[in-house]
Amino acid sequence: MGLGLAFLASCSKEEITVADTQPQNSTSNNQAEVSSESVVRRGQSYIILSSTDNLPSDLASQMQAANGTLTGELSGAGLALATSTDPDFAAKASRISGVRSVIHDFTYQGFAPNSARDVEAVTESDNTNPATSADNDRFFPLQWGHTAIQAPEAWNTGARGKGALVAVLDGGFDLTHPDLVANIAGSKSFVPGEAAQFKGSAFSHGTHTAGTIGAVDNNLGVVGVAPEAKLLLVKVLADGGSGSFSWMIQGIYYAVSQQADVINMSLGAAIPNSSKYRDDNGTPEDTSDDKWVNDTKEIQELLVAISKATSYATKKGVTVIASAGNDANNGQRDKNLVHIPSGATDVISISATGPMGWALKPLETNLDRMASYTNFGTSDVEFAAPGGDAAYPGNDIASIAGVTQYAFAFDMVFSLTSQGRYTWSAGTSMAGPHAAGVAALIVGKAGGQLDPSRVRAIMRASADDLGKPGRDPYYGYGRVNALRAVSQAF
Structure with missing residues (x-):
């Protein structure tokens, strides 16, 4: 989930023009919050949950007998998808032997589309990170998140993610971006009517997250945390x-089928357990016949459905990482809010850190300050990672590596966007990819195909314990550390 403002930069100009706009503070009121009004029940689309990991035999004919049409079977995960115009379909299908429950699918806003402000850039400059082969990449000095997690030091040990495949489940991707294309192992879209390729010139959330994980070290723009990892780009938004x-579930299942080592999901919805939800009555484009429903059990079963998918992925050897969400919510106190997928079984949930005023004092600013928007809670956060923040107040102007901009912009995460360009953005969406990149470095160091429990253990043993000793509500077990992770015994 990404939030705040995005700024676009091209490599075609020698000077930078500061946009004539005012900075905005990041508070819980301008984040990618998902309310019950933005989570809509799909009146004629269903998710079938099996009582076990196996599906009942001859499910298609049994669905037909219940006045439904089976549209997908995810064998091994105990999940299936169906459609029906019969209002009693769920009740009928639930009576099939071996079926645990039948629930409606839901649509949600997985991330808030960022507003963009064009900034023309840049001039060359020296690198402020430790010297590595990446020091010729033009925007590498802006990647303070790499400094925070000691990624350059990890590269200097030879760990660069080679041999790891990371599936990025997100919105559309710029499949021709020069900083990305060489590392793309494949792409697929589960969004009806939309290809995996991002269309238009707006901010591309998927391209940004993919770039943080695995942008190529090519002496051009930015560098990913794991610059030699391969990327499987899966469009589920x-x-x-x-x-x-259902698109998320299918994306997870597909990533497993392609033998991904890591899944990153910088997306999600914070859904109240007990609330009314709009039902689209099977006509999402026409709201005139919508109705409102209240079904707490259905939301609970939705989390179970996602958990069946994530558990399946973990059993198949995939480390699953998701952003914790941008609602500034204390999960320990607000038990009514269910965050999906970060709250699902076996998912490593990532909170966000971000500096304030880094560009003004780059060597003195705390890079591990908790971001103003991040969700938190001892049981809700496993690790923290750089997500950026736009909370710096005022109109101060700063310059880093030949780039001049409002100081608050530099506190966000700099990565890729559409049409071969680059952008700043902030959110736990940006934190998750940093952690996924570290996971890819671990898998690559191990030679590939490392058991998720081992990846998790290494991330835990190597994290910098910045909060209260042990697991705390903000950093979890600590902020991820790439150098320490690849220095562990394998």
Whole structure:
């Protein structure tokens, strides 16, 4: 989930023009919050949950007998998808032997489309990170997140993610971006009517997250945390950020089938357990016949459905990482809010850190300050990672590596966007990819195909314990550390 402002930069100009706009503070009121009004029940689309990891035999004919049409079977995960115009379909299908429950699919806003402000850039400059082969990449000095997690030091040991495959489940991607294309192992879209390629010139959330994980070290723009890892780009959200949970489930299942080592999901919805939800009555484009429903059990079963998918992935050897969400919510106190997918079984949930005023004092500013928007809670956060923040107040102007901009912009995460360009953005969406990149470095160091429990243990043993000793509500077990992670015994 990404939030705040995005700034676009091209490599075609020698000077930078500061946009004539005012900075905005990041508070819980301007984040990618998902309310019950933005989570809509799909009146004629269903998710079938099996009582076990196996599906009942002859499920298609049994669905037909219940006045439904089976549209997908995820064998091994105990999940299936169906459609029906019969209002009693769920009740009928639930009576099939071996079926645990039948629930509606839901649409949700997985991330908020960022507003963009064009900034023309840049001039060359020296690198402020430790010397590595990446020091010729033009925007590498802006990647303070790499400094925070000691990624350059990890590269200097030879760990660069080679041999790891990371599946990025997100919105559309710029499949031709020069900083990305060489590391793309494949792409697929589960969004009906939309290809995996991002369309238009707006901010591309998927391209940004993919770039943080695995942008190529090519002496051009930015560098990913794991610059030699391969990327499987899976579109499960429309370019505008909306999607259905069934698309997420299918994306997870597909990533497993392609033998991904890591899944990153910088997306999600914070859904109240007890609330009314709009039902689209099978006509999402026409709201005139919508109705409102209240089904707490259905939301609980939705989390179970996602958990069946994530558990399946973990059993198949995939480390699953998701952003914790941008609601500034204390999960320990607000038990009513269910965050999906970070709250699902076996998912490593990532909170966000971000400096304030880094560009003004780059050697003195705390890079591990908790971001103003991040969700938190001892049981809700496993690790923290750089996500950026736009909370710096005022109109101060700063310059880093020949780039001049408002100081608050530099506190966000700099990565890729559409049409071969680059952008700043902030959110736990940006934190998750930093952690996924570290996971890819671990898998690559191990030679590939490392058991998720081992990846998790190494991340835990190597994290910098910045909060209260042990697991705390903000940093979890600590902020991820790439150098310490690849220095562990394998």
